[in-house]
Amino acid sequence: MKNILLLLPIVFSTVLHAQQEKGLKDYYKNYFDIGVAVSRHALQTDEAGLILQQFGSMTAENAMKMGPIHPEENRYNFVGGDSIAAFAKRNNLKLRGHTLCWHNQTPRWFFTNATGDTVTKEVLLQRLKDHITTVVTRYKDVIYAWDVVNEVIADSPNEFYRNSTFYRIAGEDFIAKAFEYAHAADPKAILFYNDYNEINAVKRGKIIKMVNDLRAKGVPIHGIGLQGHWAVNEPSREQLDKTLEDFSKLGLPMQITELDISVYPKEHNAREKKASDYDTIFSAEKQEKQMEVYKLCFELFRKYKKSITAVTFWNISDRSSWLDNFPVRERKDYPLLFDKYLKPKEAFDAVVKF
Numbered sequence: 001m002k003n004i005l006l007l008l009p010i011v012f013s014t015v016l017h018a019q020q021e022k023g024l025k026d027y028y029k030n031y032f033d034i035g036v037a038v039s040r041h042a043l044q045t046d047e048a049g050l051i052l053q054q055f056g057s058m059t060a061e062n063a064m065k066m067g068p069i070h071p072e073e074n075r076y077n078f079v080g081g082d083s084i085a086a087f088a089k090r091n092n093l094k095l096r097g098h099t100l101c102w103h104n105q106t107p108r109w110f111f112t113n114a115t116g117d118t119v120t121k122e123v124l125l126q127r128l129k130d131h132i133t134t135v136v137t138r139y140k141d142v143i144y145a146w147d148v149v150n151e152v153i154a155d156s157p158n159e160f161y162r163n164s165t166f167y168r169i170a171g172e173d174f175i176a177k178a179f180e181y182a183h184a185a186d187p188k189a190i191l192f193y194n195d196y197n198e199i200n201a202v203k204r205g206k207i208i209k210m211v212n213d214l215r216a217k218g219v220p221i222h223g224i225g226l227q228g229h230w231a232v233n234e235p236s237r238e239q240l241d242k243t244l245e246d247f248s249k250l251g252l253p254m255q256i257t258e259l260d261i262s263v264y265p266k267e268h269n270a271r272e273k274k275a276s277d278y279d280t281i282f283s284a285e286k287q288e289k290q291m292e293v294y295k296l297c298f299e300l301f302r303k304y305k306k307s308i309t310a311v312t313f314w315n316i317s318d319r320s321s322w323l324d325n326f327p328v329r330e331r332k333d334y335p336l337l338f339d340k341y342l343k344p345k346e347a348f349d350a351v352v353k354f
């Protein structure tokens with residue numbers, strides 16, 4: 001008996017230690033994968049350790065987008081993508097591909113011919129096919145899911161599709177084609193449509209209609225990606241609950257692909273910096289509000305665990321986030337669960353206590 005009592009402190013501290021070592025991925029192992037968007041550079045810093053401790057999956061933040069990976073018609077740059085893929089393989093992390101067809105970060109050559117004129121629909125689709133086939137084939141041994149088409153639905157309630165260069169040249173056909181090309185290159189990959197602001201009921205309705213129409217035509221679309229770029233003022237519990245409910249009815253796997261909770265009220269378009277943007281202190285009030293939003297998001301993610309297969313954060317820690325420069329350039333944001341020293345924030349506790 002005495003011996004057992006003597007051992008207790010050791011047992012207790014080991015358990016405590018193991019608990020401290022527990023990462024997000026461990027807390028959520030019976031729910032869904034927890035992922036993170038990374039750059040090649042981050043994998044060479046102390047953030048790599050945090051990734052291995054906390055996350056079970058990664059997405060390339062930029063490295064596999066059309067502009068970075070295919071800067072000229074006859075030149076690909078696989079340096080970033082290959083490093084991220086190698087890190088994933090070495091460390092047994094899942095890898096999501098992002099993204100094959102998007103109106104942003106598209107190289108200029110893609111839409112014009114040698115004389116600078118806009119290409120025809122045939123040429124555009126051929127280029128899209130070559131691009132998708134090359135990139136998907138290169139990573140088919142490691143990438144299990146692709147965001148094939150990103151953000152083609154218009155924000156304005158009066159328009160259906162976004163009026164992008166892809167759309168102006170090829171009409172809506174490029175959407176189905178992109179899925180078909182990706183499926184032909186890797187029939188095993190899970191192919192996602194990915195977008196933002198689905199908590200808006202009108203936009204959500206359009207996405208659901210498009211996905212249903214594509215499926216009715218036999219287009220290989222297998223999942224819905226909700227980016228999840230939210231903020232201290234949205235989504236409300238009702239909005240998010242309804243959003244997840246509506247999408248879960250599609251019967252397709254759903255992923256939160258780019259989660260972050262900005263400490264500033266949500267805005268969807270880039271704008272100039274104004275006087276009030278200079279207050280960038282991460283105050284106790286902002287911290288509290290952010291924690292509340294993170295808490296409600298994960299409560300609802302857990303509620304819809306049957307449909308949700310992964311939740312991916314967009315960036316690793318508050319050391320740097322794309323929101324430091326969007327929608328306002330050089331306005332520091334604090335949207336993630338780890339601070340700049342890579343320590344868990346209050347919001348982390350709210351996410352893992354359930």
Ligand code: XIL
Pocket residue numbers: 061062150227258322
């Ligand atoms: C962002 C990256 O994080 C930035 O580094 C880049 O400058 C712009 O793109 N929706 C998406 C992501 O699908 O690819 C975007 O990522 C954020 C919004």
